[in-house]
Amino acid sequence: MGEAQKGLLSVIEKLKGSTEQEVRIVLLGLDNAGKTTLLKTLASEDVNTITPTQGFNIKSVASHGMKLNVWDIGGQRKIRPFWKKYLENTDLLIYVIDSADKKRFEETGLELSELIDEENLKGVPVLIFANKQDLATASPASEIAEGLNLHTYRDREWQIQACSAVSGEGVQDGMNWICNNIVNRKK
Amino acid sequence: MAEDDSEWIIESIVGYLGSPEWVIPVTDFMENKCTVFDDEDENKLSYTDIHQQYKKLVEKLLENYMQEVGINEQQFLDACTSPFAKSKSLQAVFQPVLATDDFQMFRSLMVQKNTELQLQALRVIKEQNGALPECLTDGVDVMTELQQQEMKILEDVLKKSKEEYDEEMSRRLLIEKQMGSTSSSSSDKPNKGDEARSAALTSSKQSNTSKPTLGSSVQPNLLPAVRAPTKSSESSDANRHQAEEQSSSTEAAAEAYLEEAHREAGFSKPYTELSPSQQEQLQQRAAYLRQQRDKLHALKREKQKSRQAAEPEEPSHTPPLEPATNLEISAEEKKKLQKRKHLADKLKEEVVKK
Ligand SMILES: Nc1nc2c(ncn2[C@@H]2O[C@H](COP(=O)(O)OP(=O)(O)OP(=O)(O)O)[C@@H](O)[C@H]2O)c(=O)[nH]1
Ligand SMILES: [Mg+2]
Numbered sequence: 001m002g003e004a005q006k007g008l009l010s011v012i013e014k015l016k017g018s019t020e021q022e023v024r025i026v027l028l029g030l031d032n033a034g035k036t037t038l039l040k041t042l043a044s045e046d047v048n049t050i051t052p053t054q055g056f057n058i059k060s061v062a063s064h065g066m067k068l069n070v071w072d073i074g075g076q077r078k079i080r081p082f083w084k085k086y087l088e089n090t091d092l093l094i095y096v097i098d099s100a101d102k103k104r105f106e107e108t109g110l111e112l113s114e115l116i117d118e119e120n121l122k123g124v125p126v127l128i129f130a131n132k133q134d135l136a137t138a139s140p141a142s143e144i145a146e147g148l149n150l151h152t153y154r155d156r157e158w159q160i161q162a163c164s165a166v167s168g169e170g171v172q173d174g175m176n177w178i179c180n181n182i183v184n185r186k187k
Numbered sequence: 188m189a190e191d192d193s194e195w196i197i198e199s200i201v202g203y204l205g206s207p208e209w210v211i212p213v214t215d216f217m218e219n220k221c222t223v224f225d226d227e228d229e230n231k232l233s234y235t236d237i238h239q240q241y242k243k244l245v246e247k248l249l250e251n252y253m254q255e256v257g258i259n260e261q262q263f264l265d266a267c268t269s270p271f272a273k274s275k276s277l278q279a280v281f282q283p284v285l286a287t288d289d290f291q292m293f294r295s296l297m298v299q300k301n302t303e304l305q306l307q308a309l310r311v312i313k314e315q316n317g318a319l320p321e322c323l324t325d326g327v328d329v330m331t332e333l334q335q336q337e338m339k340i341l342e343d344v345l346k347k348s349k350e351e352y353d354e355e356m357s358r359r360l361l362i363e364k365q366m367g368s369t370s371s372s373s374s375d376k377p378n379k380g381d382e383a384r385s386a387a388l389t390s391s392k393q394s395n396t397s398k399p400t401l402g403s404s405v406q407p408n409l410l411p412a413v414r415a416p417t418k419s420s421e422s423s424d425a426n427r428h429q430a431e432e433q434s435s436s437t438e439a440a441a442e443a444y445l446e447e448a449h450r451e452a453g454f455s456k457p458y459t460e461l462s463p464s465q466q467e468q469l470q471q472r473a474a475y476l477r478q479q480r481d482k483l484h485a486l487k488r489e490k491q492k493s494r495q496a497a498e499p500e501e502p503s504h505t506p507p508l509e510p511a512t513n514l515e516i517s518a519e520e521k522k523k524l525q526k527r528k529h530l531a532d533k534l535k536e537e538v539v540k541k
Binding site: 085 | 228229230231232234235290291
């Protein structure tokens with residue numbers, strides 16, 4: 001988009017006049033992984049009325065003196081081609097996995113590795129939530145990390161965090177990692 | 188850069204944001220695209236494309252503007268970051284610019300615009316009938332469902348009268364062009380009346396494609412973008428620009444709504460799938476609406492005339508569609524209308540609050 005875009009955006013940034021640091025976070029993962037549930041948990045909203053996402057949701061969450069703008073995009077197969085429209089200027093990727101859905105570990109791994117290769121996500125830190133740990137059939141985070149070959153990611157910061165979006169357990173730990181990481185990165 | 192420079196540049200930018208060169212294309216865009224924006228919590232994927240298009244439009248406009256005025260990006264930036272630019276009143280003026288980078292703000296502007304147009308549609312119906320037609324008030328108890336149905340019917344009606352409208356537009360365009368330029372009156376298309384309309388029927392496509400240029404071609408030298416700096420009246424100046432922006436957008440809104448509703452109606456249930464009685468109702472309503480539209484155009488033209496005659500004194504606070512009388516409305520109908528209006532107001536309020 002050329003020069004004007006850069007100028008325009010920086011103008012706009014300054015016009016906002018906020019001293020608060022804004023962080024753009026994109027929340028991705030297969031359908032039914034628990035992205036919207038996680039988003040609502042982060043925003044301290046009710047998680048009992050969530051339906052599969054056809055479009056996308058945005059919530060702004062204040063954390064560690066920063067404003068986190070979290071974008072949750074639907075994960076159904078037909079929506080995944082649209083993911084890449086939301087990656088520009090992303091500061092951090094949160095990837096959510098249903099730890100109890102072993103049948104789809106391979107599918108979710110493929111989607112993640114495609115995201116990692118996206119130009120717009122180059123070097124962008126990634127937090128993986130191994131969600132639904134409250135279910136008895138959930139695989140432990142370490143096993144999932146191994147299955148995803150996370151240890152081969154050398155071009156970025158990454159972290160895997162076991163959690164339950166429903167109970168909220170582990171979610172805050174993940175957010176702490178994010179905030180520490182962003183602060184390090186942006187300073 | 189000297190502070191004085193910043194000041195006149197900011198003045199100029201604000202002037203530009205209130206000028207037809209900016210207001211017309213931006214308002215046009217919003218009115219044409221706002222109909223898919225509802226106030227559901229979840230966003231539709233299509234919003235993103237529309238937001239991208241909006242970004243491009245604003246970028247192009249600002250680029251043109253900077254070139255025209257002869258300032259570079261650095262100057263633009265310096266001016267925009269000067270303390271003057273950060274005053275409360277100016278922040279509001281800059282909202283449509285900020286919306287390029289702020290999806291949530293963009294979304295709320297679009298939802299707000301959509302609500303405005305819905306209200307206008309209600310007013311059109313109300314004015315033409317003295318009250319809302321039966322089919323819009325009877326039979327359905329749930330308000331939201333009622334509103335939806337009403338919008339759908341209205342859209343169908345408007346779709347039905349698309350030809351007439353296009354024809355009207357192209358006729359107007361033709362007349363305006365003839366008046367604006369010195370072109371010899373190649374009037375194979377006559378002056379007024381019904382013959383002229385049917386004569387122009389074939390040119391509906393032309394009217395669609397030439398509409399976006401309406402602003403620049405019809406109003407080539409209104410409001411120069413660069414204005415002399417006036418140190419003492421900063422905020423009142425800004426307010427004036429806002430008022431100007433509002434009034435011109437209100438006027439354009441009524442018209443563009445009609446146009447857009449046709450386009451949108453293309454996606455809704457086709458006219459032919461309606462029951463015969465519904466079709467008949469729609470046809471009746473189409474006739475009403477046509478009358479309404481003619482009245483509207485007459486009103487608008489008059490307004491433009493008086494505006495040109497007395498531009499500074501008339502910031503035109505009165506919306507062009509304000510019903511002249513509502514004497515024939517029964518108490519019950521009135522109550523229904525109020526209920527509906529209240530709902531729309533609430534919706535609007537929520538949107539504005541966001
Ligand atoms: N047991 C359990 N269920 C969860 C958890 N998180 C989400 N769920 C359930 O998983 C289902 C899907 O959750 P969503 O948040 O809608 O999933 P999503 O990733 O947003 O799905 P899409 O919108 O289709 O992409 C819902 O029934 C949730 O209640 C969790 O931590 N534990
Ligand atoms: Mg979802």
